[in-house]
Amino acid sequence: MDREIKKKNPRLRKALLIAVPALLLAGVVVWAVSRATSTVYRADSAGLLYGDVVESEFNDFIRLSGKVETGTIVQVSALETGIVESKLVEEGAYVNAGDIIITLRNPNLQQQILDSESQLAERQNMLRDTEIAMEKERLQLRQDLLSTKTETNRLQRVFNQQKTLYDEHLTSREDFLKAKEDYELAKEKLKLLNERIHQDSLYRSVQIGMMKESLDNMRRNFELVRQRADNLNIRASHSGQLGTLTAELGQNIPAGQQVGQINILDNYKLVVNIDEHYIDRVTQDLKGTMQRNSKKYDVCVKKVYPEVAEGQFRADLIFDSVLPENIRVGQTFRIDLQLGYPVKAVIVPKGSFFQNTGGKWAYVMEPDGKSAVKRPIKIGRQNPQYYEVLEGLAPGEKIIISSYSQYGDADRIIINDDK
Numbered sequence: 001m002d003r004e005i006k007k008k009n010p011r012l013r014k015a016l017l018i019a020v021p022a023l024l025l026a027g028v029v030v031w032a033v034s035r036a037t038s039t040v041y042r043a044d045s046a047g048l049l050y051g052d053v054v055e056s057e058f059n060d061f062i063r064l065s066g067k068v069e070t071g072t073i074v075q076v077s078a079l080e081t082g083i084v085e086s087k088l089v090e091e092g093a094y095v096n097a098g099d100i101i102i103t104l105r106n107p108n109l110q111q112q113i114l115d116s117e118s119q120l121a122e123r124q125n126m127l128r129d130t131e132i133a134m135e136k137e138r139l140q141l142r143q144d145l146l147s148t149k150t151e152t153n154r155l156q157r158v159f160n161q162q163k164t165l166y167d168e169h170l171t172s173r174e175d176f177l178k179a180k181e182d183y184e185l186a187k188e189k190l191k192l193l194n195e196r197i198h199q200d201s202l203y204r205s206v207q208i209g210m211m212k213e214s215l216d217n218m219r220r221n222f223e224l225v226r227q228r229a230d231n232l233n234i235r236a237s238h239s240g241q242l243g244t245l246t247a248e249l250g251q252n253i254p255a256g257q258q259v260g261q262i263n264i265l266d267n268y269k270l271v272v273n274i275d276e277h278y279i280d281r282v283t284q285d286l287k288g289t290m291q292r293n294s295k296k297y298d299v300c301v302k303k304v305y306p307e308v309a310e311g312q313f314r315a316d317l318i319f320d321s322v323l324p325e326n327i328r329v330g331q332t333f334r335i336d337l338q339l340g341y342p343v344k345a346v347i348v349p350k351g352s353f354f355q356n357t358g359g360k361w362a363y364v365m366e367p368d369g370k371s372a373v374k375r376p377i378k379i380g381r382q383n384p385q386y387y388e389v390l391e392g393l394a395p396g397e398k399i400i401i402s403s404y405s406q407y408g409d410a411d412r413i414i415i416n417d418d419k
Contacts, residue, residue, distance in 0.1 A: 039409060039410045040410060040412045040413075040414055041406075041407045041408065041410035041412070041413050042414045042416055043407070043415055044415075044416050045416065045417055047402065048400055048402050049351060049400070049402035050365065050400060050401065051348045051398065051400075052349070052397075053389065053394065053396065053397040053398065053399065054348075054395050055345070055346050056344070057342045057344060057345075058342065058343055058345040058383070059338075059342045060381055061288070061336050061337060061338045061384075062337050062339060063334060063336055063337075063383075064272040064334075064337055065272065065334065065335070066272045066332065066333050066334075067270065067271050067272075067331070067332050068268055068269075068328065068329055068330060068331045068333070069263075069270075069271050069329060070267070070268055070269070071264070071267035072264035072267065073261050073263055074237060074238045074240065075258050075261055076101060076234060076242075076245075076258065076259055076261060077234075077257060078104065078234055078253045078255055078259055079234075079255060080106060080228055080231040080255050081104075081106060081253065082105055082232050082252075082253060083104060083106070083252050083253070084103075084248060084249050084250060084251045084253060087101070087245070087247065087249065088100050088102070089101045089242055089245075090242075090245070091242055091244065091260075092242065093241070094240070094242075095236040095262065096236065096239045097236055097237060097238055097239050098235055099235060100234070100235055101234050101242065101245075101259075101260065102233075102234040102245075102247055102259060103232060103233050104232040104233075104234065105232065109225075109228060109229060113225050113229055116218075116222045119218060120218050120222050123218050126211070127212065127215055130208070130211060134204045134208070137200065138200070138201075138204070141193070141196065142197075144193060145190075145193055145194070148186070148189055151186050151189075152183070152187055152190050155186045156186075158179045158182070158183070159179040162178075162180070163176060163179075163180075236262055237262070238262055239262075240262040240265055241262065241263045241265055242261075242262055243260065243261040243329070244260055245260040247260070267318075268318075268323065268327055269302065269316045269318050270299060270316070270317040270333065270335060271316055272314070272315050272316075272335060272337075273314055274314075274315060274337075276308050276312060276313055279308065279313055281339050282301065282339075283304065284301055284302065284303065284304060285301060286301040287300050287320070288300065288301075288317065288335055289336050289338075290319075290324075290334070291333065291334050291335075291336075292324055292333055297320075297321075297322060297323075298319070298321050298322075299319055300317065300320045301315055301317055301337070302316045302317060317335065340381075345388045346388070346389040346390075347388055347389060348389055348393065348399060349386060350384070350401070351401025351402055351403075352401070352402055353402065354387065355403070356403060356404040359378070359379030359387065360377065360379075361375060361376045361377055362375060362392075362393070362400070363400040363404070363407075364397055364398070365399065369415075370415055370417075372399070372400055372415070374411045374412070375393075377391060377392030378391035
């Protein structure tokens, strides 16, 4: 039995005949527009540097330049105002505690010393004169006491005789009463004289004590003035190497001004300046290594300073174990400071392109090696050798790592082989 063959819909056929050419035309237009809007830069291969994208171990560290300083620095300051008369030690010399470094001259202080000496001598003479006068007075009172006692004893005998005669009616009442009154008066005089001697003794001891105390104060004051004169000799308070010495001959140095420093040579530290980008990652006790003459020495962060100046902050590092031999203050060494543990990551060699793109995009080489296209990427951490790639690149690819400054906004780089 034969089947009936249905005729195709003429409307559908007509629509297909119109749609297919239209789609082809639209694709051509899109391709043409993209070609028209994209920019191309032609570069010579001789000026290009390439970096291979690989998956490998990323060592998270930064490389720094550290300057050697002593762990302990003692300031040398003037204790008295004066004019620099001589410098007995030069910078870099080793000094012992007590060594004179600088001598100062202060005419006013010298005059004060002379005045203090004169006042002290005058006060000593006054004390000596007072002691002599008091001793004379004491001797005179003792002599008066002896005379008064003798007179009292004599008058007592007279009174006793008169009393006996009066009792026997051999003398007049008037003579008896006169003898009695003379004796009683002599006793009162003796009593008063004893009280005076006692009071004079107390007064004399108090006055002599006060004068001696005043004299002792003057002696102490004089010693202080003499010590101030000795302070015109600026001495080393500790043994060590004399560092910066700022005082010059003839310079007027006020009291308290720093004129130099002494470096204590029993320990050292390394002072580094670090980019503020790492301020949140650099902490106390962070480990690192210092390289000297092909040898590495362990160091660690001792102190991180909070201040940021000109985009950098300061940190002090100390030697963690062995101290390098013959190390000198002021030397500079390379330091690798470890910020984290090594991890597997996609990495690409460091290059100047980062300064132009901020790590946000790169020119990725095409498989034919004759061109490179602009592609968004994301860079994470970095060390002195590599960038860590977080997005946009895969192992096995290659990018241009030299500077992009001459490429402008080009989307594609055509590489001319100049061979």
